[in-house]
Amino acid sequence: MSLPVLVVLVVFGIALSVAAVHFTGGTTTATLSGADQALARFAEDYPDEKPGAVRLTAGGHAAFIELGPARCGIVQSIGDCFLTRIVTPHDVLALAREGNVVTFRPNDFTWQGGKFAFADNADAQAVAATLQNRDQTRKAA
Numbered sequence: 647m648s649l650p651v652l653v654v655l656v657v658f659g660i661a662l663s664v665a666a667v668h669f670t671g672g673t674t675t676a677t678l679s680g681a682d683q684a685l686a687r688f689a690e691d692y693p694d695e696k697p698g699a700v701r702l703t704a705g706g707h708a709a710f711i712e713l714g715p716a717r718c719g720i721v722q723s724i725g726d727c728f729l730t731r732i733v734t735p736h737d738v739l740a741l742a743r744e745g746n747v748v749t750f751r752p753n754d755f756t757w758q759g760g761k762f763a764f765a766d767n768a769d770a771q772a773v774a775a776t777l778q779n780r781d782q783t784r785k786a787a
Contacts, residue, residue, distance in 0.1 A: 676723040677706040684709035684721045691730040695719065701769040703762045704746075710762075710773045718776045722760070731757065735777055743774040750777060 678684045681700035688697060688711055697719060698712030711719035713732065720731045733752060740751040746767045751759040764770040 674726050675707065676726050676728060678702060678709055678721065678723070678728075679706070681709070684711065687721050687728050688719050688730055692719065692732065695732070699772075701764065701773055704765045705763070708760075708762055710769075710776075712776065716776065718773065729757065733777060738777050741774065741777055743770055746770045748774050748777075 678687075681702065684700050684702065685697055688695070688709075695713055698714070700712075701710045703709070708720065708722040711721070713719050716735055718733050720729075720733055722729050722731075731752075731754070737752050737754065738750050739753045740749075742749045746764045746769070747761060748764070748770050749759075749761045762770075762773070764773070
């Protein structure tokens, strides 16, 4: 087989694989339709928790759920699935809030945290207050 034919076959095979992943939903990002969906998804992984207020991010890609003093449940979309965590101030390595955006990095190597934009400045302030460790000064993530 000649080299040009082999190159064409490899390029076509790669393009076909990428198209198959895309058209079967591999490139979609899950979003939360509302607080009820966030609570239901969180309850699947943490059925014994007693959730309080739910604060959705502006794009619906994450929700922060109050779990009592200094505890917060998180539901975040990762691809077409959702990741759930319970976070306390002790779990946060870096935290910053600028207006309605909260950025934090947890000490969990399996999840890098992120930058979360809220539609309401009060929601961002409440989430940051829950995650802020009052014993230490936090650096921006």
